[in-house]
Each structure stands twice: as C-alpha cells, then as structure tokens.
Amino acid sequence: MTILNYLYGFLPHFLLENNRSVGSMTIRSGNFGQLQISFYVPASVKFMDNKKSLEEYRDDFPALKQLRNGKPPVYMDSACTTLVPQQIIDAIxxxxxxxxxxxxxxxxxxxxxxxxxxxxxxxxxxxxxxxxxxxxxxxxxxxxxxxxxxxxxxxxxxxxxxxxxxxxxxxxxxxxxxxxxxxxxxxxxxxxxxxxxxxxxxxxxxxxxxxxxxxxxxxxxxxxxxxxxxxxxxxxxxxxxxxxxxxxxxxxxxxxxxxxxxxxxxxxxxxxxxxxxxxxxxxxxxxxxxxxxxxxxxxxxxxxxxxxxxxxxxxxxxxxxxxxxxxxxxxxxxxxxxxxxxxxxxxxxxxxxxxxxxxxxxIGMERIAAQETKLNSFLTKELIKRYGDTGWFRILGPRDAAQRGGILSFEVHRPNAVGIAAELSEKSNVMIRDGVFCAHAYFNEQFGQGWAHPRSHAEHRMIYRVSLYFYNTIEECRVFLETLDEIFKERSYI
Ligand SMILES: Cc1ncc(COP(=O)(O)O)c(C=O)c1O
Missing domain, CATH: 3.40.640.10 (Type I PLP-dependent aspartate aminotransferase-like (Major domain))
Known part of the structure; x- marks a missing residue:
C-alpha cells in the first residue's frame, strides 16, 4: 500500500497571525483514524504564493465585494488612502x-x-x-x-x-x-x-x-x-x-x-x-x-x-x-x-x-509598479484619443504615463466643471478625487489665487485625480472612461 492510500483528506489550513501563521493539518488514514497536527510557520510562508495573479489579490479586499445599485465599487482614489486586505484587518x-x-x-x-x-x-x-x-x-x-x-x-x-x-x-x-x-x-x-x-x-x-x-x-x-x-x-x-x-x-x-x-x-x-x-x-x-x-x-x-x-x-x-x-x-x-x-x-x-x-x-514592488504603469498608459492613451490634451481637457505632467506612476490628474476647463467626481460615484461607483489634493500653493501659483472659486460658471476649471494601485483593472478603467464620456456628453463638452 502506498503512502497515498494513507493520506487521503489532506487538508492544510492556515490562519494568519501577524508575524507567524498557525497551521493545522488533518491526516486521515484507513488504519489509524484521524490525526490532527498543529504547527507554527512564519507568516512569510503564507505570503509566498507568488503565482497569484493581481486579479486574484482582489479577493483579499472585502470592500470590493460590496454592491451599490447592483454595481461594484471602482476605487481609484488610492493616493488619498488605499483599500485594506482581509489579512491586515485580521492582524488588527x-x-x-x-x-x-x-x-x-x-x-x-x-x-x-x-x-x-x-x-x-x-x-x-x-x-x-x-x-x-x-x-x-x-x-x-x-x-x-x-x-x-x-x-x-x-x-x-x-x-x-x-x-x-x-x-x-x-x-x-x-x-x-x-x-x-x-x-x-x-x-x-x-x-x-x-x-x-x-x-x-x-x-x-x-x-x-x-x-x-x-x-x-x-x-x-x-x-x-x-x-x-x-x-x-x-x-x-x-x-x-x-x-x-x-x-x-x-x-x-x-x-x-x-x-x-x-x-x-x-x-x-x-x-x-x-x-x-x-x-x-x-x-x-x-x-x-x-x-x-x-x-x-x-x-x-x-x-x-x-x-x-x-x-x-x-x-x-x-x-x-x-x-x-x-x-x-x-x-x-x-x-x-x-x-x-x-x-x-x-x-x-x-x-x-x-x-x-x-x-x-x-506581490512584489516591481509587479505593483508595472501594473500601475500598464493601467495609467491605457487610461492616458484613451483620454488623449477622446479629448486631446492641450485644450479644455489637459493631463497634468508628462504625457508619458510611465513617469506618473499610478497618478493621472486632469484639468477640465469648461463651464460648470465642478461635480464630476460626485457624478462618477453616483452613476457607476467610480471613486476619484477632485479639488487641489492638499497642494494649494502649487495650484494657486498655476491658476491664480481664488481659481477654485470663480465668479462665474463660465470661468470654471477643475482638477480631477485618478490614482491607481495594483488592485485596479483594465475593466475598471473602461467603466471610468465610459462614465466620464457619458458625463461629458450630458454637459455638452463633447
Ligand atoms: C506627497 C504627500 N505627502 C504627505 C502626505 C500626507 O500624508 P498623511 O496624511 O498620511 O500624513 C500626502 C497625503 O496625501 C502626500 O500625498
């Protein structure tokens, strides 16, 4: 009889403690009944599954499993603060x-x-x-x-x-x-x-x-x-x-x-x-x-x-x-x-x-950086194709997304340009940031003090920031792009 006959029901089970994992394994054998073995392994072992795709890491984030109006969240405000995986919630x-x-x-x-x-x-x-x-x-x-x-x-x-x-x-x-x-x-x-x-x-x-x-x-x-x-x-x-x-x-x-x-x-x-x-x-x-x-x-x-x-x-x-x-x-x-x-x-x-x-x-810092560049390049290309980048729609900083990591800020210089972030959230649960991103001095110098509160709607310009992390996907970028298009059409910008 081979060892395989003895070890049926091999069931490794890991519970994360912060810096070590408690592992337990149930071994059942036809001759000896059931044997429960408990052991300690460093938490790094739990984390060593490098083959997980970035898409699979999304499973770790409870916040992504919710629906509002039948749609999932599309979180693109990670430069403000990021989502939290279950492992970190468990550690807390x-x-x-x-x-x-x-x-x-x-x-x-x-x-x-x-x-x-x-x-x-x-x-x-x-x-x-x-x-x-x-x-x-x-x-x-x-x-x-x-x-x-x-x-x-x-x-x-x-x-x-x-x-x-x-x-x-x-x-x-x-x-x-x-x-x-x-x-x-x-x-x-x-x-x-x-x-x-x-x-x-x-x-x-x-x-x-x-x-x-x-x-x-x-x-x-x-x-x-x-x-x-x-x-x-x-x-x-x-x-x-x-x-x-x-x-x-x-x-x-x-x-x-x-x-x-x-x-x-x-x-x-x-x-x-x-x-x-x-x-x-x-x-x-x-x-x-x-x-x-x-x-x-x-x-x-x-x-x-x-x-x-x-x-x-x-x-x-x-x-x-x-x-x-x-x-x-x-x-x-x-x-x-x-x-x-x-x-x-x-x-x-x-x-x-x-x-x-x-x-x-x-996950690997190189993989994180590469995913941000991939998503940012896709978004940058699509936005420039649709709206140009020198007129009323303008991407802040270099055109080359690889130089902007996970950040894509854009200016909308059109009448009544406020409220787009809130509308993205209302329509499709897309969460991005608007305003001055705590960089008041920079924007005041660019646009003149008081630019954020113009006297008339016609003078409005607004800055919006999409900020991506490894858990974002091309599919989410598409949701953002389609919803933005809808909003721009409703506002007669395009
Ligand atoms: C460049 C930079 N520095 C400092 C901070 C402040 O970070 P915290 O609010 O975590 O102190 C931020 C937050 O957005 C930031 O983007």
Whole structure:
C-alpha cells in the first residue's frame, strides 16, 4: 500500500497571525483514524504564493465585494488612502481580540509579551517584529532607525520641530509640495526660525538642477525637504542625485515618501537619505500609523535632548515611554527610536504594519509598479484619443504615463466643471478625487489665487485625480472612461 492510500483528506489550513501563521493539518488514514497536527510557520510562508495573479489579490479586499445599485465599487482614489486586505484587518482584530495590552516596554505579562514580540520581534520564538520588517523593506541599517508616527505628516513635523535650526538657515522644497511638507516649514519661517525657498520644476516635471545648485551654493541650506513623488502629478524627483548634491554642500535631506514608498522599491541606504517619511494607510495598511526613518547618527544617543551633533533631531513630545529615568529635577531619555514614541502607541496599527509590508512584498514592488504603469498608459492613451490634451481637457505632467506612476490628474476647463467626481460615484461607483489634493500653493501659483472659486460658471476649471494601485483593472478603467464620456456628453463638452 502506498503512502497515498494513507493520506487521503489532506487538508492544510492556515490562519494568519501577524508575524507567524498557525497551521493545522488533518491526516486521515484507513488504519489509524484521524490525526490532527498543529504547527507554527512564519507568516512569510503564507505570503509566498507568488503565482497569484493581481486579479486574484482582489479577493483579499472585502470592500470590493460590496454592491451599490447592483454595481461594484471602482476605487481609484488610492493616493488619498488605499483599500485594506482581509489579512491586515485580521492582524488588527487579532490584537483587540487576543492580546489587547500594552507592550512589554511597560508591562511584563502574557499580553504585553505578545504585543512586544510582534512589534519588536522575538528571535527565540523566530518572530520578526514590524519594526524590523519596515527597516528591511526600506533597507535601513537598523530597526532602531524606524520611528513609528501617526502618519507622514507627523513624521515630517517631527523633523521640522526637532531639527536645531539657527536663524538664517534655509529649508529648500519644490513648488509641488503637499501641504504636509509645506505648512510646517511656513510656520517655522513665520516665527523667524528658517527661511523657506523652493525649486520650480518645469511642466514635464524635470528637476532644475542648475537653480538647485545655485541655491545650495548661495544660501545657507540646512535641510532639503522634498516629495519623492508629487501627489498632484505622480512625477518623481531624481532623489539620489539631489541627495548627493545636497550632501556636497553640507545640507541634510528629508524625503516625503508618502506617494513613493507604497509604489516602488525605496532603498534608504542606497539613496543615502537622512530622513524618510511615509504612511501605512497609503499602502493597504492601518490608518494612524506612519514611519519616520532617520539615520542613526541624526536621532541622538545621549540621555539628554541637547545632543552635541547640530543635525541631531530632538524629540518633540516627551512623556511615558520616552524616558529611562526621572526625578523631580531631571530626566534621561531612552535610546532612539523609543525617545520619539511618546505615550501608549497604536499597537494594533504597528503590528499590522509588519503584515502590510509582507503583503506588498509577496506581490512584489516591481509587479505593483508595472501594473500601475500598464493601467495609467491605457487610461492616458484613451483620454488623449477622446479629448486631446492641450485644450479644455489637459493631463497634468508628462504625457508619458510611465513617469506618473499610478497618478493621472486632469484639468477640465469648461463651464460648470465642478461635480464630476460626485457624478462618477453616483452613476457607476467610480471613486476619484477632485479639488487641489492638499497642494494649494502649487495650484494657486498655476491658476491664480481664488481659481477654485470663480465668479462665474463660465470661468470654471477643475482638477480631477485618478490614482491607481495594483488592485485596479483594465475593466475598471473602461467603466471610468465610459462614465466620464457619458458625463461629458450630458454637459455638452463633447
Ligand atoms: C506627497 C504627500 N505627502 C504627505 C502626505 C500626507 O500624508 P498623511 O496624511 O498620511 O500624513 C500626502 C497625503 O496625501 C502626500 O500625498
């Protein structure tokens, strides 16, 4: 009798825990009855099925399984925030249902250990923690360079408020920044702590290196803080060359990676970037968790806030979880990253962050980028064929979709151009964004302040943004195109 006769009813069954999977297998044999075997496998094993098609990954997203008016959602607003797969929801639920405690940095008990293992890792149990998973994902030199924040905005503010600027220091940004990488600097400028200056990229998004170098040479630039990928056009800056030049002139560089890290491989050490900010909610992860990567030597090492290095950032918030010891006269700080993570943390979010990254890694960042380019190229070609791109309908940024990742923003300069996003949603559940995408300054400079509130309908122009991720399909693009066509016809634009 062969082994196959014994092993009928082979039923592997995996349940995801965040950083490991509990597996169980039922083996039934004619001679010995039924045998239940349980075992632990790293979660990465669960995620190793690289043969799954992108279409199949859609199955992981409960939000895509709903219908409204008999039609499924067509979600194309991922630059705002992404959909969440069941695996991440499970990781969050797991925390609340199984070990809803604080971490063992504070308490020493069963639940605290479970939390700590999943965030900080536990080599004895073979568990890789979220902090380490994040560090490896962006190729940080150490997990101690990973600070968990609330989001990218919080991460940028942590640098803005913690950096030891001297009066007369300049911060250099681009003309395409999201408010989150503009307003914190404007605030410092208002109070006289810095001078803010910016580099204007041309219409195609080509970075102006000559002006950049001139400014680096002629003003005291302490920090260059730029969006790696602009959320309005999807164009990326040549970050590595920018960082090299900035370093040559003695400036540090903060990259706002909110629209880059979720979409392509970002290697902190290869870029030699000093600080990198991004958000989990833009990469299928939990809301309320961001990351600030900072080079070890810039995060401080002495027990005091006033570290000797002039580029070392000080923690902005202090309190529980940040200190090694306290008297009524003084306190000493914990080593980074803990000194930057004040108060009880978003444990379920931090735990789910590891699962999020493993989820993306399983798909493969190259595959994600390729799918975005494929969809964006299809949409770009179709839109230009139908409406041209220089008249009343205009695509923002370069024509070449490959330079815009998953983002396709377009201007509609026609009477009564408002309300198209809401109509797309009403008619076909197509969800895109309209407005200024938190890039007020950029659009105000392009169109003149107050452009979004013209005096007459005839002067209306509106900007709409389609933002795609790996879970979008050509079929969804067609739904968007057909519905847009219908709306344009009803408005007599075509
Ligand atoms: C380029 C860029 N930077 C920063 C942010 C802010 O991200 P968060 O709201 O997650 O802090 C966004 C969000 O849209 C963004 O697109």
């Amino acid at each position: 639920n797991d925390y609340y249902t199984r070990y809803p405690g604080c971490s063992s940095g504070r308490s020493r008990h069963w639940f605290a250990d479970e939390v700590n293992d999943r965030i900080e890792g536990n080599p004895d149990k073979g568990i890789k923690g979220s902090r380490c998973i994040v560090a490896d994902f962006i190729n940080a030199a150490s997990e101690n360079e990973i600070i968990f924040t609330l989001n990218a905005t919080h991460a940028i503010n942590t640098v803005a408020l913690g950096f030891k600027f001297q009066p007369g220091d300049t911060v250099l940004i681009t003309n395409m920044e999201h408010n989150s990488n503009l307003v914190p600097w404007l605030r410092l400028q208002k109070t006289g702590r810095i001078k803010l200056d910016y580099i204007v990229s041309n219409h195609e998004g080509i970075f102006d290196f000559d002006t950049f170098e001139e400014k680096l040479k002629n003003s005291r630039v302490r920090l260059v803080s730029m969006a790696y990928t602009a959320n309005s056009t999807g164009v990326s800056i040549p970050a590595k060359e920018i960082i090299k030049l900035a370093h040559f002139y003695g400036a540090k560089v903060l990259l706002d990676g909110a629209q880059a890290v979720p979409h392509k491989k970002v290697d902190a050490q290869d870029l030699d970037v000093d600080f990198l900010a991004f958000s989990m909610h833009k990469m299928c992860g939990p809301r309320g968790v961001g990351v600030l990567y900072g080079k070890k030597e810039l995060l401080g090492s002495t027990p005091q806030e006033e570290n000797s290095g002039t580029d070392v950032i000080e923690p902005v918030f202090l309190g529980g979880g940040t200190v090694a010891d306290v008297t009524y006269k003084d306190y000493s700080l914990l080593e980074p990253p803990k000194r930057f993570e004040a108060g009880i943390q978003n444990y379920p979010g931090q735990i789910a962050s590891g699962a999020t990254i493993q989820y993306l890694q399983n």
